[in-house]
Amino acid sequence: MSNIPENLRFAKSHExxxxxxxxxxxxxxxxxxxxxxxxxxxxxxxxxERVVEAGEEFSLVESVKAASDIYSPVSGEVIAVNDRLEDAPETVNEDPFGEGWIARIRLADDVAVDDLLDPSAYANLVAESE
Structure with a gap:
């Protein structure tokens, strides 16, 4: 079973x-x-400064196996990106919930993070896919 921190919310697309x-x-x-x-x-x-809508592709992660679009789980404006990933993309593997973050987004006014999956619901989604 994957590591699923209790302080996070999740999109069905695994962000x-x-x-x-x-x-x-x-x-x-x-x-x-x-x-x-x-x-x-x-x-x-x-x-x-890119304005993204929830569910919109806003990043791409390539691995030795595949390339995968990353979708914004919320609507808002990109205010920071993790530049360290340009030189050390493996950080996504090593610390996906810490130093491997991709972006920071200023939420649009009407966005509720609570609408995303809680850790328990995400754990169920992962279990169903395995």
Missing amino acids: WVLDNGDGTVTVGISDHAQDLLGDVVFVELPDL
């Missing part, structure tokens, strides 16, 4: 969201997603 408590969230891909991808060799980061 995680950390509510920073200031109207922003940090986004990355789950432990389950990075495990399925295998060794990550490249991360295409979203553009700063």
